[in-house]
Amino acid sequence: MRPYRAIPIGKPIKSENFVYGWYALEPEVGAVILTDIGETYDSSPLLVEIPVIESTVGQATGLCDKNGKEIYEGDKLRSTATKVANPSIKICEWEGIGFDPFVADCEHSGDGWHWEIVGNIHAETEE
Template identity: 45%
Template sequence: MREIIFRGKRIDTGEWVYGDLIHERYGTCIQFIITVNPRGKGAPERKPTIERHKATIDPATVGQYTGLKDKNGKEIYEGDILDCSYVNPMTGNKVERLFFVECGEAAFVARCIGHSPFGDIYLHFENTEGNIIGNIHDNPELLEEG
């Protein structure tokens, strides 16, 4: 089954939260679930309890999970910045570029930061070595490095 998860930065703490995206009259929220284990020594064996929480987030920071992971197994979201390498089919040379992830018209797209003779690419990781190095919200300086 496909996972549909969103992330966004909390307005009150600046912390990233992950879960379901909710649009309410007073703002955009992420609802997330945490598992709470019994605290203290000698607590009787119990099933963990599950709590639902909502956090108001900055709508400009919302990003959807792409369903893909980088080479280290980290989930890739819209707004992530990837350090990728690929083999140029014309020259056979290995090329390293930075890309940022966004939702295109039909798929998630990796947009090259700086010049690329191939332009944007649909996001997939066949024959590439992609690694998340930041995101456009926490690391805007990476957008200038291309």
């Protein structure tokens, strides 16, 4: 299962404030990220629920950018492809069958298309 990330309630909306783990909707709390903080005496995972701003929740795509950084839904990606004269910035979004821009630019391949994370939709661009 791919992890999620979100910004905790009460924290400024900045990239460095993302928490990572599993996403759940709790009836009395709302959106939470469950983060593994260790193990119990019987080696079961010890999880903590962190209430988060629901609109900042994004799932990992399972892909990494050209620098090896994991790409999440909501990331701003710059194409550094040699095929593109003017690199554009795209938002990584779920499109029903996959994450855009990977769906929209399905001609990409390992021989020329590269993406670099330059920010996300929840915080200032980090260019």
